[in-house]
């Protein structure tokens with residue numbers, strides 16, 4: 480957090496140093512572009528093949544084959560979700576930090592969910608986002624972030640004098656994985672990673688640079704459609720924070736279910752091939 484009153488005087492050329500134009504860290508012009516028109520044509524003819532309801536303050540897993548779509552929807556009331564994605568064999572996981580570096584702090588149509596090293600490839604692609612109208616608000620807030628990590632009982636214990644709470648997203652995702660796969664609790668917990676915060680409205684305060692949240696603009700019927708680029712296992716938690724307008728890590732907020740639907744197209748998108756693993760040779764100079 481930035482000090483309100485700095486301890487060091489600014490140098491004489493401070494203004495000049497600060498006025499330099501920023502440069503985008505990762506220009507994405509060379510990234511392969513998803514063919515959204517082809518994806519949407521496939522989605523238009525797709526039929527629903529499965530549905531999972533995630534109960535409030537709980538988590539559930541779902542399975543999506545490469546070439547299928549999944550839709551995450553708000554039902555009953557405004558609700559934020561925390562999403563984890565793995566390859567079907569759990570050798571790859573969603574890499575929130577690199578996805579943020581490539582696509583920015585908040586994701587929408589055309590952005591992709593990148594996998595961890597050493598594969599670093601698209602696991603999934605956002606095909607439609609009913610909240611894309613929100614843009615970036617006057618507070619610098621936006622929807623669907625890859626900033627936050629997930630609410631978890633460890634940070635809660637740290638900030639609340641050792642208090643115990645078992646329905647943070649981290650625990651919901653861990654329980655879901657145990658229940659779905661039969662993994663031991665300790666193994667399942669190691670697979671849980673930084674999330675995609677679907678429907679959550681977040682940003683950073685301008686004065687202190689602190690992570691903030693505000694009531695999600697999501698309403699029942701809002702959705703995001705996502706295309707699976709590889710065989711996936713997903714886990715989604717309906718955050719105990721509900722619309723995340725006030726607090727999480729408690730049973731205080733109004734909390735609603737989330738719906739996950741799997742759609743199978745008649746044929747894969749025209750010209751689509753499942754992405755290959757990253758082309759780095761992997762020797763690291765040795």
Ligand SMILES: [Zn+2]
Nearest residue numbers: 630648718719
């Ligand atoms: Zn949460």
